[in-house]
Amino acid sequence: MNKYSDKIKSVLTDLGLSLLSIIVALIVGTLFIYLTDKSPLDAYSALYIGAFGSFRAIVNTLWRSTPLILTGLAVALPFRAGLFNIGAEGQLLMGGFTAGIVGFYFTSLPTIIHLPFAIIAGMFVAGLWGGLPGVLKAKLDVHEVIATIMLNYIAMALTINYGINLFKETGRPATPRIMKSAAMFNFNNMNKYPFLKDLPLSDLFSQPAIRLHLNFFLAVIAAVILWYLLFKTTLGYELRAVGFNPDGAEYGGIKASKSIITVMFISGAVAGLAGVGEVLGTHFSFMQGMDAGYGFTGIAVALIGQTHPIGVILGGLLFGALAQGGLEMQFSGIPSEIVMLIQALVIFFVAALQVFKVYLAKRKAKGGVE
Amino acid sequence: MPREDNYILDMQDITKIFPGVKANDNVNLSIKGGEIHALVGENGAGKTTLMNVLYGLYEPDGGQIFYEGNEVDLDGPEDAIKLGIGMVHQHFMLVEPLTVTENIVLGSEPRSGLMLDQKTAQKDVKEISEKYGLFVDPEAKIQDISVGMQQRVEIIKTLYRGAELLIFDEPTAVLTPQEIDELFDIFKSLKEQGKTIIFITHKLKEVKTISDRITVLRSGKSIDTVNTEDVTKEDVAELMVGRQVLLEVEKTEANPGEEIFKIENLNVNDNRELPAVKDISLSVKKGEILGIAGVEGNGQSELIEAITGLRKIKSGKFELRGKDITNFNAREIKREKVAHIPEDRQKRGLIMDFDLKENIILGYHDLEPFSRNGIMQYDNIAQYTEDLIEKYDVRGGGMESQAKNLSGGNQQKLIVAREFSHDPEFLIASQPTRGVDVGSIEFIHNQIIDRRDDGAGVLLVSAELSEVLSLSDRIAVIFEGEIVDVLKASETDERELGKLMTGSQAEAGGESNE
Numbered sequence: 001m002n003k004y005s006d007k008i009k010s011v012l013t014d015l016g017l018s019l020l021s022i023i024v025a026l027i028v029g030t031l032f033i034y035l036t037d038k039s040p041l042d043a044y045s046a047l048y049i050g051a052f053g054s055f056r057a058i059v060n061t062l063w064r065s066t067p068l069i070l071t072g073l074a075v076a077l078p079f080r081a082g083l084f085n086i087g088a089e090g091q092l093l094m095g096g097f098t099a100g101i102v103g104f105y106f107t108s109l110p111t112i113i114h115l116p117f118a119i120i121a122g123m124f125v126a127g128l129w130g131g132l133p134g135v136l137k138a139k140l141d142v143h144e145v146i147a148t149i150m151l152n153y154i155a156m157a158l159t160i161n162y163g164i165n166l167f168k169e170t171g172r173p174a175t176p177r178i179m180k181s182a183a184m185f186n187f188n189n190m191n192k193y194p195f196l197k198d199l200p201l202s203d204l205f206s207q208p209a210i211r212l213h214l215n216f217f218l219a220v221i222a223a224v225i226l227w228y229l230l231f232k233t234t235l236g237y238e239l240r241a242v243g244f245n246p247d248g249a250e251y252g253g254i255k256a257s258k259s260i261i262t263v264m265f266i267s268g269a270v271a272g273l274a275g276v277g278e279v280l281g282t283h284f285s286f287m288q289g290m291d292a293g294y295g296f297t298g299i300a301v302a303l304i305g306q307t308h309p310i311g312v313i314l315g316g317l318l319f320g321a322l323a324q325g326g327l328e329m330q331f332s333g334i335p336s337e338i339v340m341l342i343q344a345l346v347i348f349f350v351a352a353l354q355v356f357k358v359y360l361a362k363r364k365a366k367g368g369v370e
Numbered sequence: 371m372p373r374e375d376n377y378i379l380d381m382q383d384i385t386k387i388f389p390g391v392k393a394n395d396n397v398n399l400s401i402k403g404g405e406i407h408a409l410v411g412e413n414g415a416g417k418t419t420l421m422n423v424l425y426g427l428y429e430p431d432g433g434q435i436f437y438e439g440n441e442v443d444l445d446g447p448e449d450a451i452k453l454g455i456g457m458v459h460q461h462f463m464l465v466e467p468l469t470v471t472e473n474i475v476l477g478s479e480p481r482s483g484l485m486l487d488q489k490t491a492q493k494d495v496k497e498i499s500e501k502y503g504l505f506v507d508p509e510a511k512i513q514d515i516s517v518g519m520q521q522r523v524e525i526i527k528t529l530y531r532g533a534e535l536l537i538f539d540e541p542t543a544v545l546t547p548q549e550i551d552e553l554f555d556i557f558k559s560l561k562e563q564g565k566t567i568i569f570i571t572h573k574l575k576e577v578k579t580i581s582d583r584i585t586v587l588r589s590g591k592s593i594d595t596v597n598t599e600d601v602t603k604e605d606v607a608e609l610m611v612g613r614q615v616l617l618e619v620e621k622t623e624a625n626p627g628e629e630i631f632k633i634e635n636l637n638v639n640d641n642r643e644l645p646a647v648k649d650i651s652l653s654v655k656k657g658e659i660l661g662i663a664g665v666e667g668n669g670q671s672e673l674i675e676a677i678t679g680l681r682k683i684k685s686g687k688f689e690l691r692g693k694d695i696t697n698f699n700a701r702e703i704k705r706e707k708v709a710h711i712p713e714d715r716q717k718r719g720l721i722m723d724f725d726l727k728e729n730i731i732l733g734y735h736d737l738e739p740f741s742r743n744g745i746m747q748y749d750n751i752a753q754y755t756e757d758l759i760e761k762y763d764v765r766g767g768g769m770e771s772q773a774k775n776l777s778g779g780n781q782q783k784l785i786v787a788r789e790f791s792h793d794p795e796f797l798i799a800s801q802p803t804r805g806v807d808v809g810s811i812e813f814i815h816n817q818i819i820d821r822r823d824d825g826a827g828v829l830l831v832s833a834e835l836s837e838v839l840s841l842s843d844r845i846a847v848i849f850e851g852e853i854v855d856v857l858k859a860s861e862t863d864e865r866e867l868g869k870l871m872t873g874s875q876a877e878a879g880g881e882s883n884e
Contacts, residue, residue: 232748234741237728244723250680251710251718252733253701 014306015314017356021349022318028349029342036338043334047342050328051321055204057328059187063212063282065320067092067274069219071298072316074130074271076307077226078144081263082243083137087130087148088271089295090155095126095272096279097159100286101167103178103279114181115280119218122276123269129155130268131261138257144264152295160288173288184214184281215277220313222270227309229266239263271295300347322346377436378403378535378566379424384433386419393419394430395590401535406557406567408577408598411587412610412807413777414766417570420587421537425457426450456528457537460544462520466513470506471495474527498529503559518549525556536560538569542576543805546665547835548872554580572610572807574603575836586610611809621819624843627656630827631796636686638669638676646672648851649686654796654827659818661830661842661859663867669851670831671713674800677829678710679703680718690796704733709794711785713801713831715778719785722774726764727755729773730788762787763813779810786814790821797821800831815841835864835871849873 030040051061071088078085099122106114133147160173167175188210190202205212230236241249242259249256274294279286301319305311326339379401386394393416401407411417422428424435426444435442437453444450450457464473471491480490495508504522512520521541528536542550557567557580571577577584578598585595586609593609607615631654640646646669654660664670675681677688679700687696690706698706712718720729731740731751739750755769764783766776773781782803789797799818803811818841822828832838838845842859847870854870 232746234736234744234746237735237741237746241721241724241732245717245721247717248719248721248732250700251678251712252721252735253699253704255699255701 014311017353018304018306018314018350021353022346024353025342025345025349029338029345032338032341033334036334038332038334042332043329043338046328046332046334047322047325049325050331051325053328056207056209057324059205059210059212061317061321061324062216063320064323065316065318066213066216066219066277066281067294068297068301068319069313069316070215070222070274070277071271071294072301072305072312073219073223073226073298073309074267074274074295075298075302076305076309076312077230077239077267077270078263079302079307080230080243081239081259082246083134083144083260083263085130085133085148085264085267085271086145086299087133087151087268087295088274088298089291089293090148090152091126091130091268091271092275092278092291092295093155093159094129094275095122095269096275096290097163097175097286098122098125098272099182099276100175100178100279103182104167104176104285106182107179109179109181111181114179115184118178118182118280119273119276122279123272126272126275127265127269130271131265134261134264137264138260159286164286164288169285172285174283175286177285178280182280183284184277186211186213186281211282213277213281215273215281218273218277219316222273223309223313226266226270230309235259235262271298274298300350304347304350318346319343376402378438380436381420381424382434382436384420384423384435385431386416386423386428387431392590394423396433397587397590397592398595399585399592400595401566401568402583403566404561404564405582406561406569406580408581408584409568409570409587410572410574410577410584410606410610412572412809413779413805414589415587415610416590417587418539419590421457421539421568421570424450425455425537451531451533454532454534455537456531456533456535458521458524458528458539458541460539460541462524464512464520464523467511469509469511470515470519470523471508473512473523474530476527478531494530495526498526502526502529502556502563504556516549517544518546518552521545521549521553522556525560533565535566535568538567540570540572542571542573546667546833547868548665550576574606574808577606578603588612607808610807615808616812619815619819619840621841622823624658624822626658626843627825629653630656630691631829632689633677634687634689636673636676636688637684638672638681639684640669640672645684646851647676650848650851650853652846652853652856654829656795656827657822657825658843659822659828659830659841661832661838661845662848663832663835663838663845664848664871666833668848668871670800670848672851673848674710674713674798674829674831677703678708678712678798701733707793707795709789709792709797711782711789711797711799711802713804715781715785720773720781723772725770725772726759726767726776726784727751727769729784730755730758730769732788734788734792758787758791777807779806782806782814783810786817790817794821795826797826797828798831799828801833802830803832803834803837835867839864839867847871 026044033040033043050057052058071092074088074091075085099118102118102121129151133144133151136142136147137144164173164175169176187205188208190196191206196202230240238249238254239259241252241254242256246256275291278290283290297319301315302312304318305315322343326343329339330336377400381397381399384394384397397416397420399420409417419428423430426446426449435444442453465476474495475491480487492508498504499506504526506519506522506526507515512523541553545553560567581598583595583597584606586593586606588610633650633652636647636650637645638647650673652660662670672681676683679698679702687694689695690708695703695706716722721732735741739747741747752769759769762783764780764787766780773784776784802814802818806814818828830838830841839859844856845859845862845867846853846856847867849871850873
């Protein structure tokens with residue numbers, strides 16, 4: 001049917017544009033690699049091998065993209081409702097910290113209760129942390145950018161500077177290690193489970209260097225749920241209406257304040273899941289520095305993904321690959337600064353092409369009829 | 371070669387193709403020096419495209435342009451300006467925080483050293499403004515002056531750059547009736563001074579009033595060029611639409627029933643917290659159309675927003691079927707079988723980035739069968755949309771295309787389709803045909819009358835006096851937020867209403883026909 005072919009065409013255009021910008025970024029990146037007296041070809045092949053060169057590399061690329069997909073979603077969803085959530089960083093910290101506390105505090109719960117409890121507690125607290133600027137915006141018209149930035153600082157102070165000190169493990173700027181019962185399933189443990197060890201690939205997964213854990217799948221599920229929410233539910237219809245045209249939405253009897261609070265709560269919870277996964281799956285305690293700027297990178301991930309939940313998965317994978325492959329580049333002698341620079345170039349060109357796309361759309365609209 | 375010597379401009383076989391659309395298809399347009407030439411056609415007929423080609427904004431895919439006898443190649447507006455072609459766009463291109471003078475000279479400023487030579491600039495502006503009777507305040511900031519004055523600034527801007535041929539793109543769309551009269555006086559004075567004017571419009575009354583000749587476009591083709599005095603409004607309408615059009619509304623005598631809607635002592639403030647609606651009381655009966663006539667900005671918008679739940683009121687109350695709905699919000703009012711065609715379809719009436727099927731359920735999206743347990747039922751919606759698009763003849767895209775890709779007339783039809791399809795018992799129509807082409811106006815008017823004949827009460831607000839007069843059964847005149855009189859439509863005329871609207875009491879003194 002015609003409508004599907006149109007849709008596929010527009011998706012392909014989006015994908016093509018994103019791909020083109022990545023290629024342009026890599027070409028410009030060669031200039032900077034020359035500055036380091038290394039061969040760009042070697043550097044990029046290291047990047048590729050590091051991210052996709054082996055089974056381990058691919059799996060760890062997925063692992064690294066997990067928190068980025070989630071923070072990307074946390075930015076993309078409010079974006080659709082006309083809100084700019086800069087606060088994924090703080091929401092991630094609050095979620096991670098809560099999960100860390102729940103993870104070590106309860107000592108005698110079975111996994112089937114402890115793990116879901118820690119996840120939900122973390123997401124809920126992060127949801128409140130995201131919902132608060134939503135309430136401020138809806139009731140008092142406080143701009144969400146200001147509110148979320150400020151809440152980032154408060155979250156940092158609360159968790160890293162104050163919280164960790166309360167529970168500090170000797171010699172480590174972190175909360176005590178979580179109980180085994182709260183830890184997320186890690187794929188390198190596949191051999192230890194009776195049913196899973198018979199699955200194909202279980203041997204491949206069972207190397208200590210494999211870091212992939214359950215949260216990657218939770219992130220993908222979250223993306224699918226948010227896609228369904230945005231495009232198939234009444235709530236999603238209302239969110240998008242408010243995002244496109246608040247006056248029109250008001251005319252249609254949609255309460256913007258309700259949409260704003262709901263969307264900010266959900267987005268906070270999703271950002272929180274990023275922190276939960278880092279604590280319960282990657283580090284097994286809430287650590288200083290574990291946020292690694294994921295909340296801010298999430299903004300770029302969301303934009304590269306065209307703020308579409310499925311696009312965000314792809315955006316997250318791209319950044320995960322850059323992070324994972326970037327390590328290999330460093331091993332091959334490219335300074336980490338250049339690696340960061342190339343990552344920044346990709347963001348820059350994707351953003352620039354986004355502007356180009358808006359320009360094209362405008363021209364087309366102008367070109368249409370009258 | 372140009373076809374005749376006295377043509378200042380001759381556009382021959384202009385073709386402009388956009389992806390999927392032939393916006394101009396071998397269009398011919400010849401303009402005589404010193405005439406006022408109306409370029410008319412329905413929305414989407416290709417008028418603006420043709421003028422953008424002339425102004426150098428679009429490169430044509432075919433055809434030739436002769437200006438003052440020579441073939442010209444226009445690469446951009448600079449080329450057009452150099453030749454003496456100026457354009458006043460529908461949406462003004464002015465810098466809001468700068469003064470009138472600064473805006474006029476912007477880009478070709480007289481300088482003294484590095485600084486703007488304010489004195490010379492102001493002198494030049496004053497000269498032009500006096501010569502053509504274009505009153506402006508040279509030192510006022512754009513953001514502080516009226517739309518009419520902003521338009522005069524745009525005109526002076528083109529004259530300052532030496533324009534001999536002035537293009538106006540729908541210049542009256544943004545003006546009040548008084549401002550339209552003033553604009554036409556300016557047209558005449560420009561013509562007296564030897565300037566040539568092309569103006570785009572789809573309002574036939576204006577075409578008859580002011581133009582010398584008319585060129586009609588339809589679906590990208592030039593249909594005919596005629597002398598204004600040789601044709602009637604009906605003739606032009608037929609050329610535009612391609613079939614006979616009823617310009618006069620045909621309706622039977624109203625058969626009013628019991629009262630359906632009542633406003634009592636309503637007071638509403640505007641955005642600056644100043645009183646906009648002052649102590650208004652009105653009532654609408656089933657099966658009648660109550661029109662509200664008034665110059666725009668006299669409280670109509672605030673009144674409508676208040677009774678549709680979009681604006682907080684200060685005091686007063688309104689009742690629907692005897693039920694107090696004063697503090698209902700927009701959603702609750704809709705559920706009371708109240709339909710609302712808002713005055714600004716792009717700001718309120720539609721989500722321009724939504725497709726047709728998402729727009730056609732706006733406000734009803736949480737009701738069965740469109741939504742069930744919080745899940746949108748897009749199959750039902752698609753079926754529903756398909757039916758309505760056909761029934762209301764919404765053209766220009768399927769249900770998957772975005773509302774912003776429709777022409778103004780079809781956008782309006784989309785809103786009408788949505789609002790009329792839930793058996794409204796009370797219908798609020800605000801500027802229902804603004805910016806809509808002739809064929810769609812006829813359609814929308816008939817729909818409103820059909821609703822009335824089905825027993826709905828209708829509250830109509832329009833800046834077009836002729837629309838209020840021809841549709842309404844009773845007319846309430848609003849002036850500075852107050853209802854100055856309520857008249858029977860059959861017992862009044864444009865002159866009497868015009869006087870009431872501008873605050874001069876009618877000679878008869880307000881006899882009320884309530």
